[in-house]
Amino acid sequence: MKPPLRVLVAKPGLDGHDRGAKVIARALRDAGMEVIYTGLRQTPEMIVNAALQEDVQVIGLSILSGAHNAIVPRVMELLREKEMADVKVVVGGIIPDDDARELERLGVTRVFQPGASLDTIVACVREAAGLQ
Amino acid sequence: MVHNQFMPTRGPAFYQSGDVANPPAAPGHFPYTRGIHEGMYRTRLWTMRQFSGFSTPEETNRRYRYLLEQGQTGLSVAFDLPTLMGYDADDEMAAGEVGHCGAPVSSLDDMETLFAGIPLADVTVSMTINSPAAVIWAMYLVAAEKQGAQWANLSGTLQNDILKEYIAQKEYIFPPRPSMRLVTDTIEFGARQTPRFNPVSISGYHIREAGSTALQELAFTLRDGLEYADHAIERGLGIDEFAPRFSFFFNAHNDFFEEIAKYRAARQLWATLLRDRYGARDERSLKLRFHAQTAGCTLTWQQPYNNVVRTTLQAMAAVLGGAQSLHTNSLDEAFALPSEAAATLALRTQQVIAYESGLAAVPDPFGGSYYVENLTHRLDQCAREYIAKIDSMGGMVPAIEAGFPQAEIAAASYEYQKNVEAGKTVVVGVNRFQEQAEKPLELLRIDPAAETRQRAKLRELRARRGGDEVRRALGNLARTAEGGGNLMPPLIEAVRHYATLGEICGTLKNVFGTWEERPVI
Structure with missing residues (x-):
């Protein structure tokens, strides 16, 4: 049997609204994945280090505060620097269309905007890890 | 899990006289189920108070003047995330977040700019700030004083509700116990110096936004209020010295009748609890006054014009439930901070309700409704169970330290989301009645140059102020914090010398x- 998929759910930036992050973490766990939730106010450095130490295949970032353009590119850059480009990144939150396209151009696998269903997110995380 | 016990839609198919106990007392009479005043809105309408702040203190000041010109009757300040977390705009932790979710205020200088040309002696101001609330309040008091206003005449509200931060919104800095000291310092200072200012606004809004049920919002909020009262009494204040200035802040969510019943239950519970637990006698202590805001978490990104309809229904529930002030959300807030056009429409929504609909004609028009009376009674009873459970844990601070309210809310929010997934809870435009190809909205974009400007202003401030005075004031603050005195006087001294928020925190x-x-x- 294959070991379960490991996912880091992270909440970067100063915002404390963690309802979405926690619901996603729980849904991924209920779907049989091993979920590590970082808690609040993680810097890009902390997130990438946690991803390395926990040996995850996917990182999920939850950002509602409008700080995604400062945070996400830095996470992608650190992943490249640490030769962790095989770790896939998905982002969820209040991300305007133009910004979502730009983040996907920087290598983010998928950006989920408000209203995305849990089923879609679970399926996308599996797919990102090459399981479907 | 207590939260499953209350499900309004799973009750009987209809209600009749046997489902209702004795009719409640008239409006303006204990326990104030039907409203805190006899005349209610016929005597005085609610305050239309739209939460606002973005970009820079200068931009936000312009929006405030605009809103006042449009007939808004009070101000409500939104601070940005660095300010909420006690960081200056030039702190590296603030990078990318300055001015995005509110106005940045790093010093007295920013506070003076925020209210330039707005007479603080006349306008009531509500400030949504929690962990660093005492610092921001010190800046506000000094800014008002510099305008020539007397502290004793200032009227407004400081949110300053740290307990719901640990429970729900998570904008905390210090551990719960020193945070409770800071809140108690402001309550004590307010009782002596600012008799018309509400030093704390005990908030269920954020608890609900974090995914709680209406019952959890009600129960946790009132239990938080009791916790603040316990601490103030321990400080040596009498209940009737401070409780008249407690104010509350509730969510106005989708379930119309449940929300009306929630406000009614909150009033009767608070009055009864204050009388029975503390022997409060002043009727102003017993009367629960509240601000309401329509539920941000119900706004959808899909078909955003539907948000106007949602907000209208929610605002109606708040008015029918007897709110003292109200914020109506803008239709674009699932995307961004509101544009001027969207903010204006949100204010007009309240004005239509107030002046055209007849909803404000008599207090508590649903009083005596079998359904609403039954819901009110059941919410009251179930909230008492939650409150007793938290009492048995030793109060709200120990309950928070044990993660109890946090876990209850997380469970409720996950259950809600699963119901949306399964289509059991309908969200129009999201899981039913979807449309392809929607028209995009014109959104407010925050100019990234705002952050650069704020940083430059702070650099100039640090160069121009008296460095020795700032160091002395901060040293004095540290000594009081290590000792046991009230922190408000050294905070006021520090901000007067333009010590920054980040330096003080x-x-x-x-x-x-x-x-x-x-x-x-």
């Missing part, structure tokens, strides 16, 4: 430490 962090929760998922 840094000084307090050195003494109090910081807080990190063990996340509950």
